[in-house]
Amino acid sequence: MTTRRPLLHRFTAFALLALAGAALADDTPRPRAAAYIPVPLQASIDRVQPMTxxxxxxxxxxxxxxxxxxxxxxxxxxxxxxxxxxxxxxxxxxxxxxxxxxxxxxxxxxxxxxxxxxxxxxxxxxxxxxxxxxxxxxxxxxxxxxxxxxxxxxxxxxxxxxxxxxxxxxxxxxxxxxxxxxxxxxxxxxxxxxxxxxxxxxxxxxxxxxxxxxxxxxxxxxxxxxxxxxxxxxxxxxxxxxxxxxxxxxxxxxxxxxxxxxxxxxxxxxxxxxxxxxxxxxxxxxxxxxxxxxxxxxxxxxxxxxxxxxxxxxxxxxxxxxxxxxxxxxxxxxxxxxxxxxxxMATGYAFRVTTLSSNGECVRMTVRNEGVAPIYHDAWPAADGHRLGTSLKGLLPGAERTAAACIGPHARATLEVGIESDRLVPGQRIQFNASLP
The missing domain is CATH 3.20.20.80 (Glycosidases)
Incomplete structure (x- = not known):
């Protein structure tokens, strides 16, 4: 008795062969993604942080x-x-x-x-x-x-x-x-x-x-x-x-x-x-x-x-x-x-930016909590006014969290970094420490 493959499987195989052939025929060079380069950053916490x-x-x-x-x-x-x-x-x-x-x-x-x-x-x-x-x-x-x-x-x-x-x-x-x-x-x-x-x-x-x-x-x-x-x-x-x-x-x-x-x-x-x-x-x-x-x-x-x-x-x-x-x-x-x-200032959270890098289009940032407690509302690492997609809410003392986003063309030398939250009132700002050469 002859066993037949389901028709769907045969169509799938033909499609894969066609795609493979197209890939072999297309020898257009692909642009290489720009390398991430460290961005220098100096900052210090010098005041009591919001909600602490x-x-x-x-x-x-x-x-x-x-x-x-x-x-x-x-x-x-x-x-x-x-x-x-x-x-x-x-x-x-x-x-x-x-x-x-x-x-x-x-x-x-x-x-x-x-x-x-x-x-x-x-x-x-x-x-x-x-x-x-x-x-x-x-x-x-x-x-x-x-x-x-x-x-x-x-x-x-x-x-x-x-x-x-x-x-x-x-x-x-x-x-x-x-x-x-x-x-x-x-x-x-x-x-x-x-x-x-x-x-x-x-x-x-x-x-x-x-x-x-x-x-x-x-x-x-x-x-x-x-x-x-x-x-x-x-x-x-x-x-x-x-x-x-x-x-x-x-x-x-x-x-x-x-x-x-x-x-x-x-x-x-x-x-x-x-x-x-x-x-x-x-x-x-x-x-x-x-x-x-x-x-x-x-x-x-x-x-x-x-x-x-x-x-x-x-x-x-x-x-x-x-x-x-x-x-x-x-x-x-x-x-x-x-x-x-x-x-x-001995209470609550205290953030430190431990790494910051950019490839001219995208930004990566790692933040550590050096305080004694997390922040209990959403707070977002941001670069040039763009939130990087990862909230710091719940970041435990001693722990780190990395956030990244492609924010469009930007100059590394003038990159503005901050931590934003919708839970602040006018005049408040979440600070951070940083010592990145």
Whole structure:
């Protein structure tokens, strides 16, 4: 029996023979691609980089004016009732005003909305939620002070919280004026109700709702990094221990008692254990930050001393935890502007261009991150105003990334190199180091 090749295979063979013959017949010389030649480049980072550093409160206008560009981030708290004015009605003017004031100074912002603020009896949730039939107004003693505490039994409240962050993300997820968002429940939205009446499902959200909330945030935000307090590690009042998969969500961490006397003395110490609970590589994708502790006036006064308040410098802590930012609103009262700048420059990313070459049409550039943390928004190596096609977002400390693109005819001697980002506000610039002969 004769086996026949499929007709398609015969046609394919004829086509290949024809192409081979054409190739043999075509002896037209091909132009050789020009060789890449190294391009000299000298540059240095001499200021605090965008979205990093020591953070001042947005309403601290006197210190912000005095510190100038040595601060690149500002912080503000809001109540939910500052924005939500009725069912489905949102007035973002207060938020926009804060963002505009920071942007006018060439800074981005970190925002946080809170439901409970010890000592504050002003209702933090919108009136239509507070007066809903399923919500009972209550005032409790928190940290020894009369405080409004929302009633988390209320389905109206829980529905509102989810809707709020949907609306926030729709409006601000791509807004370059916002660097990071902090979220949470309880006192200061720091994921605790210390020295208060903690009752899950009543004075603090149930673990079931917390899980729903966390997954909702993961779906709502595409570009804006959001973070939780390290206190969310608690097995008592958070769902992470019971539902380990929640730790796979992409969120950052903030530590509001950073560098207290026994901070990180061993892996069992509360703050250190809480950081480790969420994984030592979380900083790869999401920012690590916090606030200098207020355990004592001494801590605040000496936290940025060269050896810190308790024998370790801020720089060593920043490297250990890959810190991108740290709220230090009182530091201008204790430290010089030069020291605040020095400490700020020890946080976040620090790029170095390690190679740069061109063949007159195309450019290649390799960038290393010499900082302690990645950048968490897209930033693009660029040559003569052309982005080279590879973002530096997520480039880890010590790692390199090469970007290349054909940008058209150009002179090597006048090639202009930079790092561009759509997440900057006017006046900001991402710098880099370079020492290429």
């Amino acid at each position: 550093g020591i953070v001042l409160w947005n309403d601290n206008t006197s210190d912000l004016a005095a510190i100038g560009d040595d601060v690149q981030l500002e912080f503000a708290y809001f109540k939910y009732s500052d924005v939500a004015t009725g069912p489905g009605v949102y007035d973002w003017s207060l938020v926009d005003a804060r963002l505009a004031s920071a942007a006018a100074r060439g800074h981005q912002m970190i925002l946080r909305f809170h439901d409970t603020y010890p000592g504050d009896t002003v209702v933090s949730i919108p009136a239509h939620v507070a007066s809903a039939p399923d919500h009972v107004l209550s005032y409790r003693q928190v940290e020894g002070q009369q405080t409004f505490v929302p009633d988390w039994r209320s389905a109206t409240l829980r529905t509102f919280i989810l809707e709020f962050y949907t609306r926030f993300a729709q409006r601000y997820d791509l807004d370059p004026r916002i660097a990071f968002l902090q979220v949470g429940f309880g006192s200061y939205a720091e994921y605790h109700l210390w020295d208060g009446p903690l009752t899950l499902g009543r004075t603090f959200p149930s673990k079931t709702f917390q899980q729903q909330f966390l997954m909702h945030l993961g779906d709502a935000f595409d570009q804006t990094p959001w973070s939780l307090s390290i206190d969310a590690a608690s097995a008592t009042y958070s769902p992470f221990s019971a539902v380990p998969a929640l730790r796979q969500l992409r969120f950052g961490l903030f530590d509001d008692s950073f560098m207290h006397e026994t901070h990180s003395e061993d892996n069992q110490e509360y703050n250190r254990a809480s950081w480790l609970f969420f994984g030592s590589t979380r900083y790869h994708d999401s920012p690590a930050g916090g606030e200098f502790n207020y355990y004592s006036d001494y801590d605040q006064a000496h936290v940025l001393d060269p050896d810190g308040p308790w024998g370790r410098s801020f720089e060593s802590f920043a490297a250990q935890y890959h810190i991108s930012y740290m709220i230090g609103n009182d530091q201008p009262g204790y430290q010089s502007r030069a020291r605040i700048r020095e400490a700020a």
